[in-house]
Amino acid sequence: MTKRIPLALVGVGKIARDQHIPSIAGGADFELAAAVSRHGKVDGVDNFENFDAFLTARPDVKVVSLCTPPEVRFDMAKKAIAAGRDVLMEKPPATTLGEAEALSALAAEAGVTLFATWHSRFALGVEPARLWLSDKTIKTVSIVWKEDVRRWHPGQAWIWEPGGFGVFDPGINALSILTAVVPGPILVERSTLEFPENKKQPIAASIAMRTVDGAPVSAEFDWRQEGPQTWDITIETDQGLLRLSKGGSELYIGDALHTAGPDREYAGIYERFGALIRARESDTDYQPLRLVADSFLCGERKVVASFED
């Protein structure tokens, strides 16, 4: 086995503890050498409260994984790139397309690897869905992504602030799968955004899109879903129906279950990051963020009932 690459985790919150730390430990490519966080600490590694202090103190740690909320990601990524580090970014990569594209340009100039991750693209059903669709003609796509914000985002006030994207925070996961499995660009035609009277970001959205060949693509996002949660993408083709269920982790072709199994999205992310670093390549596909920006740009705003979370 080759030597593991020392990596620093930046932002030690829920997603870092639930997903990143176990996936780094369970993979073959990286070892957690440092953590940077104002609040959290990771046992057994070098802990820093300040990102600049980390960059100065640990020049040997050439790889950083940014798991902070998106509003501080740009400045950290910019500093990391300037310091010659390879960078992995949690989703969404930035709060604006401008920031995201500027980071790509900076990384290319500095010759470092930049990986803008979309964890849902590593759900088990996604790659077989892409392969199955590659020789079919798509007739319609229907996305239904409805979950309970109180259950999945307790205490995360930033999701309701400008730049937090509201219901597009989970919705962008669906859009990341959509753009991975359907060939060619997806275009937003119109959208309706529902803003609770007391919130700055939408709690629900209805988006009409189309493939570049004109097939209709609809998406229904809602954060008010109690009881069973729905993360489904249904694609009608000239050769039958495909359905990605449970966030992409189950793939059905027609009525038959084609692929399913235990979640390994973040394991897949770190395997891909290792491969990108070895190949000295970047992977920065901002299509999901562009679809969100276009949905806001041409969206019609509706004010709905106040919401307490």
Next chain:
Amino acid sequence: MTKRIPLALVGVGKIARDQHIPSIAGGADFELAAAVSRHGKVDGVDNFENFDAFLTARPDVKVVSLCTPPEVRFDMAKKAIAAGRDVLMEKPPATTLGEAEALSALAAEAGVTLFATWHSRFALGVEPARLWLSDKTIKTVSIVWKEDVRRWHPGQAWIWEPGGFGVFDPGINALSILTAVVPGPILVERSTLEFPENKKQPIAASIAMRTVDGAPVSAEFDWRQEGPQTWDITIETDQGLLRLSKGGSELYIGDALHTAGPDREYAGIYERFGALIRARESDTDYQPLRLVADSFLCGERKVVASFED
């Protein structure tokens, strides 16, 4: 003199009559051979009501200029590119970034010239401003773009619809100058969008941006300005002040008038289009549209008084 290239004008409305037709006639590169419009006709040329009919009937007209409202631009541009025509697009190039980027990809694939125009970039002061700024350090940028929508957009209901961009329709002109004269990407930090109670698009916007080096850039857009109209960009540098006034047509360095003269924005557009066609190149810089999309994406919405236009 070389032979003029036959060109078709698509969308015979106010901007076509006020600007495109005289600029085509006054330039050296093109001759107006056909017009396509459901309503308007141009004397002395072949008139069509239907774009498909034009494409079939006039294969000899290899160049089209699209002056329709943006919501129908994508389909026409796509058809024109597929038919091997070189395409000029009025601003904004499309209603979404997705459409704009898809057109660039299609044009590259088809090997035709695509020119996404920003007429304000051809205002007299813009190029000398870019040159003067190129060896200065920018400290701050302040944009004030305030005009009377009733005066400039009488009867244009589409500007208030989703995809019409509201006050960003003139504001994008300022952003097109900004991105032409300031080197490197401009990033949106936050914005406030004022929506009249009875309108679907903002009537005013306040945008906080920064250069990639961190210099603050502010923009104030307002469509409620009666009396004198304001289209100013003021840039403070380490070597003094630059001001572009009257939409870029007057350039001041310090207090001294540096460049001014009669408007020839659209003459410049057609000269550039001719040069692009001869070089078999495209010019599609979507930064101004990206700044609008990012302003909507991370914007805070405020409802203001109803507005009757």
